[in-house]
Amino acid sequence: MRDRRMYTVFALMLASFLTAVDVTIVDTAMPRIIGSLGGFALLTWLVSAYMLTATATMPVYGKLADIIGRKKTFTIGTVIFVAGSALCGAAQSMEALVLFRALQGLGAGAMQPTVQTILGDIFSPVERARVQGWFSAVWGFSALAGPLVGGLMVDFLSWRYLFYINLPLGVLALAMVWRFLEERVEQRRARVDYLGAVTLTGGMALLLLVLLTGGTQLPWGSPQIIGMAAGAAILLSLFLWTQGRAEDPILPLKLFRTPVIGWGNLSSLMVGGVMYGTSVYLPIWAQGVQGYSATRSGASLLWLSVGWPLAAVLGSRLVVRLGVRPSVLLGLGLNVAGSAGLVVLARAMAEIPEVLLALVTFVIGAGMGFSTLAFILGIQSSVGWAQRGVATASFQFIRTLGGMIWVSAMGGVMNLDLLGRLQRVPGVAARSAAEAGDWANRLLDPAQRAALAPEVLGAMQEALAGALRNVHLVMLLAALLSLAAALLIPNLRFAAERPRASPAD
Structure with a gap:
C-alpha cells in the first residue's frame, strides 16, 4: 500500500511540475516565437491566456472532483492539457498559439486543485504536512527550471518542443495515477449546477480580462473595460444569487x-x-x-x-x-x-x-x-x-x-x-x-x-x-x-x- 501511495505521489509531482513550469517556460522563448509566428502585440497573452482559463475554472473543477471523483477529474484535465500542448506545438500563427494556450489553461485548472485534493484523501494531516513540503519544493524548482529549460530547448531544438515535451510526461503521469491511485467515490445524489458553473466561469473570465488589460492594453475608462466590468458584475451577482438556491451549488457559501x-x-x-x-x-x-x-x-x-x-x-x-x-x-x-x-x-x-x-x-x-x-x-x-x-x-x-x-x-x-x-x-x-x-x-x-x-x-x-x-x-x-x-x-x-x-x- 505504501508503495502505491509513493508511486501516486510521484505522478502527482510530475503533473504539478508540468502545470507550474508552463507558466514561465515560454518567457525566454518569446523572441524566437515572435520571430517564427509574428504577432508582437499578442506577446503578453502567451502567459495571460493560460492563467486566465486556469484560474477562472478552478472552482468548477473542484466541485466536479467532489461529484465524479478525483481520478476522473484529473483525467479530464490531463487530456485537455496534453491536447492543448500538442496544438501549441503545431500552431502556425500567434492567434492560434494564444488560443491553444488558453486550452492548456483549461486543463491546468483541473489538474492543480485535484492534485492537492488527492493528497488530502490519501494522507493523514500529519503525513500530508511532510508531503506538502515536497510539493512546495516542486513549485520552487519549477520557477527556477522554467526559464532555464526554455532557453536550452530554444537554443538546441525548437520552441515547439517546449510544448511537445508535455505529451509523454503528461501521459506518464495520467497512466500512473490510473495504475496506482485507489479511489472509491462517495456515492451520493448530486445535481450539476449548470447555471452556477456558467455564471461563475463567465463572470471570472470577464473580471480577469479587466484586471489583465485595464491600464495597460486598454485605458481604464474605455468602453471595452467598462463593458467587461459591467458584465462581470452582473454575472457574478447572478452566481451568488444562484448559490443560495441551488440544490448542489458549485461553491457552497456555507x-x-x-x-x-x-x-x-x-x-x-x-x-x-x-x-x-x-x-x-x-x-x-x-x-x-x-x-x-x-x-x-x-x-x-x-x-x-x-x-x-x-x-x-x-x-x-x-x-x-x-x-x-x-x-x-x-x-x-x-x-x-x-x-x-x-x-x-x-x-x-x-x-x-x-x-x-x-x-x-x-x-x-x-x-x-x-x-x-x-x-x-x-x-x-x-x-x-x-x-x-x-x-x-x-x-x-x-x-x-x-x-x-x-x-x-x-x-x-x-x-x-x-x-x-x-x-x-x-x-x-x-x-x-x-x-x-x-x-x-x-x-x-x-x-x-x-x-x-x-x-x-x-x-x-x-x-x-x-x-x-x-x-x-x-x-x-x-x-x-x-x-x-x-x-x-x-x-x-x-x-x-x-x-x-x-x-x-
Missing part, C-alpha cells in the same frame, strides 16, 4: 462560515498581493531603477523560490507540533517583515545591494512557504471527502484572484504617480498614463536606455523609483491585512492517524 476556511481564504486574498507584487514589481525596480540586466534581476528573485520550499519543509514539523495557527502567523509575519524591509531599503538607499534584495525575497518566500502549507492543511482538514475538492480549489482560486486584483491596484498607483513625476522632467513629454508607461519602457530596454541623455536617464530613474516606493507601500498594506485576517483563525491540531482513501472504504 463553507466560508467555517472559521478556518472563511478567515483563511480572506487572508489568502490579501497574501496574493504580496506573492504577485514581489514577482511583478521587484524586477521593474532592479532593471528600471538600478539598471540590472534581466538575468541579474532574476537572480535576486530566485531566492523567493529557495525560501518557499525550505520553509515548507520546516513548516511541516511546526504544524504537526503546534497546529495550523502558529505556522500561518509565522509565515504572514515574515511577509510583513520582508515587505517592510523593502519599503525601508527603497527609501534609505538610492540603490539596494543585491544581497539585500535577495534577503528580502528569501524572507517573503519563506513566509509563503510557512503560510501556504498551513492554510491548505487547515482548510482540507475542516471538511469531509465530499467537499474537499471544492474547498481546496477555492483556496488556490482566491489567492490567484487576490494576486491579480492587488497587482492591478499597484499598477494603477504606479502609473498615476509616474505620470505626475515624468511631467516635471525636462525633455519628457508624457500627457497620459499610457505615455508615461511608454517612457518607463525605455528604462527596461537596454538599447533605448543607452540612447537617453545622462541627465534625462537619472531623472527618469528617480521618477520610476518614487512611483515604485508607493507600490511597496501597497504591498505592505496587503501583507498587514493578510496577517490581521489570520489572527481570527482558530488553531487546529492534528492527530497521527491515517485516513482511508475515501469514506466508502
Whole structure:
C-alpha cells in the first residue's frame, strides 16, 4: 500500500511540475516565437491566456472532483492539457498559439486543485504536512527550471518542443495515477449546477480580462473595460444569487462560515498581493531603477523560490507540533517583515545591494512557504471527502484572484504617480498614463536606455523609483491585512492517524 501511495505521489509531482513550469517556460522563448509566428502585440497573452482559463475554472473543477471523483477529474484535465500542448506545438500563427494556450489553461485548472485534493484523501494531516513540503519544493524548482529549460530547448531544438515535451510526461503521469491511485467515490445524489458553473466561469473570465488589460492594453475608462466590468458584475451577482438556491451549488457559501476556511481564504486574498507584487514589481525596480540586466534581476528573485520550499519543509514539523495557527502567523509575519524591509531599503538607499534584495525575497518566500502549507492543511482538514475538492480549489482560486486584483491596484498607483513625476522632467513629454508607461519602457530596454541623455536617464530613474516606493507601500498594506485576517483563525491540531482513501472504504 505504501508503495502505491509513493508511486501516486510521484505522478502527482510530475503533473504539478508540468502545470507550474508552463507558466514561465515560454518567457525566454518569446523572441524566437515572435520571430517564427509574428504577432508582437499578442506577446503578453502567451502567459495571460493560460492563467486566465486556469484560474477562472478552478472552482468548477473542484466541485466536479467532489461529484465524479478525483481520478476522473484529473483525467479530464490531463487530456485537455496534453491536447492543448500538442496544438501549441503545431500552431502556425500567434492567434492560434494564444488560443491553444488558453486550452492548456483549461486543463491546468483541473489538474492543480485535484492534485492537492488527492493528497488530502490519501494522507493523514500529519503525513500530508511532510508531503506538502515536497510539493512546495516542486513549485520552487519549477520557477527556477522554467526559464532555464526554455532557453536550452530554444537554443538546441525548437520552441515547439517546449510544448511537445508535455505529451509523454503528461501521459506518464495520467497512466500512473490510473495504475496506482485507489479511489472509491462517495456515492451520493448530486445535481450539476449548470447555471452556477456558467455564471461563475463567465463572470471570472470577464473580471480577469479587466484586471489583465485595464491600464495597460486598454485605458481604464474605455468602453471595452467598462463593458467587461459591467458584465462581470452582473454575472457574478447572478452566481451568488444562484448559490443560495441551488440544490448542489458549485461553491457552497456555507463553507466560508467555517472559521478556518472563511478567515483563511480572506487572508489568502490579501497574501496574493504580496506573492504577485514581489514577482511583478521587484524586477521593474532592479532593471528600471538600478539598471540590472534581466538575468541579474532574476537572480535576486530566485531566492523567493529557495525560501518557499525550505520553509515548507520546516513548516511541516511546526504544524504537526503546534497546529495550523502558529505556522500561518509565522509565515504572514515574515511577509510583513520582508515587505517592510523593502519599503525601508527603497527609501534609505538610492540603490539596494543585491544581497539585500535577495534577503528580502528569501524572507517573503519563506513566509509563503510557512503560510501556504498551513492554510491548505487547515482548510482540507475542516471538511469531509465530499467537499474537499471544492474547498481546496477555492483556496488556490482566491489567492490567484487576490494576486491579480492587488497587482492591478499597484499598477494603477504606479502609473498615476509616474505620470505626475515624468511631467516635471525636462525633455519628457508624457500627457497620459499610457505615455508615461511608454517612457518607463525605455528604462527596461537596454538599447533605448543607452540612447537617453545622462541627465534625462537619472531623472527618469528617480521618477520610476518614487512611483515604485508607493507600490511597496501597497504591498505592505496587503501583507498587514493578510496577517490581521489570520489572527481570527482558530488553531487546529492534528492527530497521527491515517485516513482511508475515501469514506466508502
